[in-house]
Amino acid sequence: MVKRGSLFLRILAISLIILLTAGCWNRRELDTLAIVSGTGIDKPEEPGKVQITVQIIKPGEMKAPQAGGGGEGGSGGQKPYWTVTATGDTVFDTIREMAHKSNRKLFFPHNEIIILGEDAAEEGVQKYLDFFARDHEPRWLAWVLVGKNTASEVLETKAELEKVPAISISKLIEARGATSEASAVTLHEFLTRLMSKTTAPVASLIEVSGQGKEKTALLTGTAVFKKDKLAGYLNKTETRGLLWVLNEIKSGIIDVECPGGKGKVSLEIIRARSKIIPEIKDNTLHLAVEIDEEGNLGSQMCSDDLTSESAWKTLEKNQAAVIHNEVMAALKKARELNTDIFGFGEAVHKKYPKLWKDIEDKWDEFFPNLEVAVIVDAKLRRSGLITKTVKPE
Amino acid sequence: MLQRIFKKIHVQQILNQNVQEKDSASPKVSQDNLSRDLKQNLKMLRNILGPSSDVVIREFSFGCEEKINAALIFLDGMTNKTIINESIIKPLMYHARLISPEELRPTNSIEIIKRTMLSVGEVKKVTPLEEAINDCLAGDTILLINGFHEALVVSTKGWEARSVEEPKTEAVVRGPREGFTETLRVNTALLRRKICNSNFILETLQLGQKTKTNVCIAYLMGVANPRLVEEVKSRLKRIKTDAILESGYIEEFIEDAPFSPFPTMANSEKPDVVAAKILEGRVAILVDGTPMVLTVPMVFIESFQSAEDYYSRPYYASLVRTLRFLAFLITITAPAAYVALTTFHQEFIPTPLLITMAAAREGTPFPAVAEALIMGTIFEILREAGVRLPRPIGSAISIVGALVIGESAVSAGLIGAPMVIVISLTAIASFVIPSQSDVAALARLILTILAGFLGAFGIIIGLLGGLIHLCALRSFGTPYFSPLSPLSLLDLKDVFFRVPMWAMLTRPRGIGWHDFKRQKWGLMPRPPRKNE
Structure with missing residues (x-):
């Protein structure tokens, strides 16, 4: 009995020491956190400084106004977010600096987007992104975007369907699959490409449209980096060309001419797959991009019967041609900027590791003159609920 | 300080022992035998019974020519008056005249009376006074006849008892639907009706020096391990206490881990449950005066098995079984997980959920741990009140309770809404496993405190500690966490899912291994084969 008592005492003492000395040090209540939903990085006029804009969610204002709570007032007019801007010497310093403005500590794990202002991106992004890669709080799953305007401007736009602009932009990127005309790049992907010697990083491009209070943000293509500096932009068509090669096409609409030539036909992409195949023929390096695509007839603006075999075949041919053109457009732009956005270099590296050592350092000279064959196999599968279009017989 | 307390308890125990020894040697019940003189016997009895x-x-007197003086001693309320009137007094007073006077001589009359005149099932001749008095106190009637130093003890037990009803705690x-009652004999009969087998043994002991409570050990000979039966008996015989009022008393005296x-x-109130356990090779301990029957050995997963699992179809039974495990996990970890997530690991929570939870936390005055502990305490108070409250006031509790945790x-801005949901979920889940619900309340409290200090780390420490403890426990030689640890693949048939009856081929290993085969192989229903 006596022994049991002392054992109990010992356990009590040990657990008290463990709990009281080792516990609680990183305890944070939810109402002491400022949940950051989006971060913008800009280059201010003052040289050598960093301007950071964060969008903080105000959970209290996020609550949907209750049916009976109309009389309470106040919450209706308030924005459910707060956009704070601060300037400092380094990213980390600036973020800590915000403690003077926000009584709650900034909390980054739920940061969904990192917007780089055009000026900052042109200057080089390594110094800005280091913090986001190094610190344990921000996630590597955040989307990286380049704003054609300043990042703070993008974060100040109005979101119609979501309550917080940053979340709206994040959802915008997630919804890109419907058209596949905007790239979506997580911080992780961006950093991986940044660390590659040859592959050029890309990021979604976002623009602000509209005037005054009605400003909205929209995705308009892709920003292309050379090393860590912004080199140029791809428009929507070129972006889709890039995504065809990267095997990132989810869905989208391909417009082709009616075989009769009296209107347009929309074909919906159902499945797409692509492969990059490097090959050495006659002592020169060739690259083939094979694209397999399947589509459905989505809508037709002409009145012809497209279900005849000849018309169907023509449509398939046209479809392949459009895809081919899109890829070629992207390729042309990439050659212009001399940026290997497709990861051709990595493909060569994988297949010819020995050869790669020789050409690795000369890739910049190689790339613009690289022979790339684009082989598109496009099929048309179904015609929807009807076969012939709706018209009097 | 605790050592001192334990020392004191120890001293107290020694004192108690002394008291008991003195008590059992008290002169109240004499060791004397009966004398031949009725008057003296009655005087002695009066003296003892007080x-x-x-x-x-x-x-009274009976006999036709030679009157014989006799006396009946019984307890009012404990005896069946009809038996006394119709089967003892009436034959003696009327029918004694029909027997020839030669036969009814005082010298041999006690044997004659026992053999020919008492129309009662159970009559025995008793010489020691103490035995006669004990039987009398248990509801029998003593018949003393002048001139004999032997008494006839006639079984006339009969008292007001609750009838066999549906048990309130284990509804199916x-x-x-029948449940045990407070009367031992009724309970043994209920079991005997389930198991009509001569190997089904019921052994009775008397425990409690003051209460002399009948305690019955029930087991199936040949199935139950004889060493287990011996162990149960020897542990029961160790009990030297003055009173056994409920099977809980016995449980605390003979359990393996008194500090766990x-x-x-x-324990169970249902004869079918106890019978099933006996058929698995367990030993049941029935205590007079309570409907709660103990069964040993117990394994942890027994708490997750319900009688109905075996009566309903196996698919649904397996689903419900899994749900019970889930509910147990929820009831012990839900508040702790909520505290850990909201105060340490906000990055684990999906963004929309985090925003909702943060919105609910906005403006609440207490930290999440305090909230969880306050709400947990209030729930426990409400539960206790609900159990103890007289039924007519019961509805008031539910109304007030709904206000307090609702x-x-x-x-009022005192508590965040998610906490109310978490506590309510915990409460509902805790009712799913009634036999472990008190453990669950304790584990929940400890885990919540650990989570408040150390976050998810604390929860893991707590759960691991609990698991280690469970694996270390034994119940009458059977590992408490079996068949999971030590793993017995064959017995997994009745853990997370319940296989169909025709696939329950063996009794649980370590409990019924003595006679492991329950039924023969190949009882799955099927169309008859050609050569059959």
Whole structure:
């Protein structure tokens, strides 16, 4: 009995020491956190400084106004977010600096987007992104975007369907699959490409449209980096060309001419797959991009019967041609900027590791003159609920 | 300080022992035998039984020529009056005349009376006074006849008892509805009716020096391990206490881990449950005066098995079984997980959920741990009140309770709404496993405190500690966490899922391994084969 008592005492003492000395040090209540939903990085006029804009969610204002709570007032007019801007010497310093403005500590794990202002991106992004890669709080799953305007401007736009602009932009990127005309790049992907010697990083491009209070943000293509500096932009068509090669096409609409030539036909992409195949023929390096695509007839603006075999075949041919053109457009732009956005270099590296050592350092000279064959196999599968279009017989 | 307390307890125990020894040697019940003189016997009895008002001493005479003085001693309320009137007094007073006077001579009359005149099932001849008195106190009637130093003890037990009713604690939708009662004999009969087998043994002991409570050990000879039966008996015989009022008393005296919060003996109110356990090779301990029957050995997963699992179809039974495990996990970890997530690991929570939870936390005054502990305590108070409250006031508790842990607490801004949901979920889940619900309440409290200090780390420490403890426990030689640890693949048939009856081929290993085969292989229903 006596022994049991002392054992109990010992356990009590040990657990008290463990709990009281080792516990609680990183305890944070939810109402002491400022949940950051989006971060913008800009280059201010003052040289050598960093301007950071964060969008903080105000959970209290996020609550949907209750049916009976109309009389309470106040919450209706308030924005459910707060956009704070601060300037400092380094990213980390600036973020800590915000403690003077926000009584709650900034909390980054739920940061969904990192917007780089055009000026900052042109200057080089390594110094800005280091913090986001190094610190344990921000996630590597955040989307990286380049704003054609300043990042703070993008974060100040109005979101119609979501309550917080940053979340709206994040959802915008997630919804890109419907058209596949905007790239979506997580911080992780961006950093991986940044660390590659040859592959050029890309990021979604976002623009602000509209005037005054009605400003909205929209995705308009892709920003292309050379090393860590912004080199140029791809428009929507070129972006889709890039995504065809990267095997990132989810869905989208391909417009082709009616075989009769009296209107347009929309074909919906159902499945797409692509492969990059490097090959050495006659002592020169060739690259083939094979694209397999399947589509459905989505809508037709002409009145012809497209279900005849000849018309169907023509449509398939046209479809392949459009895809081919899109890829070629992207390729042309990439050659212009001399940026290997497709990861051709990595493909060569994988297949010819020995050869790669020789050409690795000369890739910049190689790339613009690289022979790339684009082989598109496009099929048309179904015609929807009807076969012939709706018209009097 | 605790050592001192334990020392004191120890001293107290020694004192108690002394008291008991003195008590058992007290002169109240004499070791004397009966004398031949009725008057002296009655005087002795009066002396021993004292001034109790329920003792009835009926003196009378019988015989035709030579009157023989006799007396009946019984307890009013404990005896069946009809038997006494119709089967003892009436034959003696009327029918004694029909027997020839030669036969009814005082010298041999006690044997004649026992053999020919008492139309009662159970009559025995008793010489020691103490035995006669004990039987009388148990409801039998003593017949003393002048001139004999032997008494006839006639079984006339009969008292007001609760009838066999549906047990309140273990309700089933499908399955037998009868439950044990407070009378030992009724309970043994209920079991005997389930198991009509000569190997089904019921052994009775008397425990409690003052209460002399009948305690019955029930087991199936040939199936139960004889060493287990011996162990149960020897542990029961160790008990030297003055009173056994409920099977809980016995449980605490003979359990394997007296300091563990986990029960190592199962109890049930349902004869079918106890019968099933006996058929698995367990030993049941029935105590007079309570409908709660103990069964040993107990394993942890027994708490997750319900009688109905075996009466309903196996698919649904397996689903419900899994749900019970889930519910147990929820009831012990839900508040702790909520505290850990909201105060340490906000990055684990999906963004929309985090925003909702943060919105609910906005403006609440207490930290999440305090909230969880306050709400947990209030729930436990409400539960206790609900159990103890007289039924007519019961509805008041539910109304007030709904206010305290409900919308009002939230709208008053005292508690965040998610906490109310978490606590309610915990409460509902805790009712799913009634036999472990008190352990669950304790584990929940400890885990919540650990989570408040150390976050998810604390929860893991707590759960691991609990798991290690569970694996270390034994109940009457059977590992408490079996068949999971030590793993017995064959017995997994009745853990997370319940296989169909025709696939329950063996009894649980380590409990019924003595006679492991339950039925023969190949009982799955199927169309007859050609050569059959």
